[in-house]
Amino acid sequence: MYQRVIKRGLDILLCGAAMLIIWPLFLLIAILIKLDSKGPVYFKQKRVGIHKTHFYIYKFRTMRTDTPKDVPTHLLQDPDAFITRMGKFLRKTSLDELPQILHNVLLKGDMTIIGPRPALWNQYDLIEERDKYGANDVKPGISGWAQIHGRDELEIPVKAKLDGYYAQNISFWLDVKCVLGTVSSVLKSEGVVEGGTGAMEAAASKERPKILICTNHSYMLYQFRRELIQKLMETHEVVISMPYVGHEEDFQEMGCKCIETPIDRRGINPVTDLKLIKAYAKMLKEEKPDEVITFSIKPNIYAGFLCGLKKIPYCCNVQGLGTAFQKKGLASFVTLLYKVAFFRVKKVFFENTSNAEEFRKRKIISRDKQVLLKGAGVNLKYYRYCPYTEEDPIRFLFVGRVMKEKGVDELFRASKKLKEIYHDKIEIGMVGFFEDEYKEKVEYLEQEGIIRFYGFQKEVRPFYEKAHCIVLPSYHEGMSNVLLEAASTGRALITTYIPGCKEAVDEGINGYLCKVKSAKSLYRKMHRFIELTKKEREEMGKNGRRKMQAQFDKDKVVEKTVEAILS
Structure with missing residues (x-):
């Protein structure tokens, strides 16, 4: 009262x-x-x-x-x-x-x-x-x-x-x-x-050590690393070099100095890359950082190499191997670049054991410089457990860029077959950007009622909460943040048996694993989930939440990362 x-x-x-x-x-x-x-x-x-x-x-x-x-x-x-x-x-x-x-x-x-x-x-x-x-x-x-x-x-x-x-x-x-x-x-x-x-004490001293962070995507850095940056800011001045593709103002509001740095993420134009190297060289000279942290392949290689030359302590993050190590000629070239870039690296963070082993096998880096993390971790407070709501229809959800390497071709084939059987009893939703080559296909499948395309969403939590199962038939990942977020929300997972995805799933406990590049295997696992009872589906979601709490808590990942960076 x-x-x-x-x-x-x-x-x-x-x-x-x-x-x-x-x-x-x-x-x-x-x-x-x-x-x-x-x-x-x-x-x-x-x-x-x-x-x-x-x-x-x-x-x-x-x-x-x-x-x-x-x-x-x-x-x-x-x-x-x-x-x-x-x-x-x-x-x-x-x-x-x-x-x-x-x-x-x-x-x-x-x-x-x-x-x-x-x-x-x-x-x-x-x-x-x-x-x-x-x-x-x-x-x-x-x-x-x-x-x-x-x-x-x-x-x-x-x-x-x-x-x-x-x-x-x-x-x-x-x-x-x-x-x-x-x-x-x-x-x-x-x-x-x-x-x-x-x-x-920090305010009295006024001069705090400076950390420069180099990445290729401001949006992704904010989505998955803002807690890490917030922690670093307690003791350091933080400067971020990145292309401005979203959340740069949020970083500035946090108190970070931001430097817009254009990066052609997928291209291999030597002229463009030379401009990037010059930009990094100028930045290191002007900012005089006490330490540098890099994310993604080009910052890892170019900024890492320059830090090695200038004897600036630096740590790098390998968030996945992508296609670079799947093509023999390109793999040899990228291996050489990594060896040169990492010759004086302090620590290299990996998100799964397979990637770390690949770098050891190629003699890029020794075991003592490797730090294995549980991906970026998941913020258990932000992605809170949410009980299932209404049961009909059973909602599958794909979250990510609509592109071949995310397994969308297999998802489309499996979805079409499932829709022929279950009709309106199921829904297959998709959230994210699509590559230009998929524009017509996505529009056609939506017109046919096979999928529902929601486009890019700044806030994905409501979509996790309405879904019953998240589907990600990806070809390769560092550690899928989508799977961690969805499991933390209490949703079952169906994904491929590959490094970066399989770690999030205990088969039959909180989801299912299917063969990579196999629409047939994906269809079977989605069909199996549909045939579960409501109670069994809910229990899968609860098991996923428990797994995230036990293994993927972001607070623990941030603590381990900061300890390695500042050691």
Whole structure:
């Protein structure tokens, strides 16, 4: 009753009364902000609300307009350099928080006077720590128990624990203590440390080591490695070199410096590749990184080779062999390039044992420099378990680029045969881009009712949740993130018995494995899944979730990766 009714009533009563008294102060602060620096009076920022929903918090602007967006202050290399003269006063006195009284508490109701301070939407470390104590399941506040016990001086685990104490002991008298404690802290300016939140030493030193990350795809890097980058940013300045194909703004908002670097991912034009080598050479000279991390073949080879020449420590990620090692002449050439590029490499990360063994067999790299990971891992909190919903029709789902090497030809043949038998009792959905050569075929099959093509989707979780089984008859993978995400969501898998796919499946337990390039084998496994009972299908999905929890937890993968990089 106190949380649902009385607390909200007190918020309205007290904030309404406060606004009648302090509106002249609002006006004065607004005028001073405009006189002090260019930009708006208010600052709007996405934060995490009750049950980890997102909302926008309002503050008086205290920083310059060129400050990286959505970056916790403790992750800025030099926080003081971005704060305006008026901003220093507002932050020291906490007057920058006043707009929350009007906008977030009184009008919108997405905050309360007392509660845990809302985390930034991308403060994954704080959000995850709060999960342990149930602190994400109460409405955030303008001030709170953690705020009056240290504020910016607190380490994240300590702050989360204090927030958890409040969440588990909410009462009128605890709120009164918080209000009185807040008044005392504000008057004394206690706990205000620019660059705090568990990173005071880094803020004091200001000079943090620099890591340069080179990759061929900004979208993929963000999708599968943002947790790794977030972890590295706790101790390092991070610069990312990549083609801009999506999420580059998200990286910038995290606080990363981004350098747009065009890469022809599939081409072998020597002129284009020479330009890339020159771009990397210039970048290494200007950025002077303390360490370099590379992803995918061209960054691995070209940036790796240059790092070796300049004696810059570097680590490389082999995310799959692709077709390069399947053609004899090309395989010999690529082997030579890798040997040259890796001659001084610190560590090479592999996503499956077969790829690692191939590099040892070709004498590219010794075992002591290899680090075997469970792919990029899967974020178990982001890809939460979701029970099956309605049963009819049984939904199969393919997620990925519609191209030959993903086994779509075999999927089309198997789907056509299954549709002839089961008609509307099954649905075969496809999410992703298609190569130009498949445009007509995809359109034809959709018109015939054999498949449903949903196109590219920025958010794929709703499609996993509506599906019963994810199908990926790929020819080769490093470690399929699609399979890990789907299994973490609690969905059965059907995929090929190849490195990078087979690791995600225990045959008959959480899915089925079929022969590569065999439409007949794929058809049989899909047919077998259809014939299962609803309970058996659900149990397969639950088994997949258990497997991900035991073997593919992203937190453990990130921890192992960082340990190897910084060793």
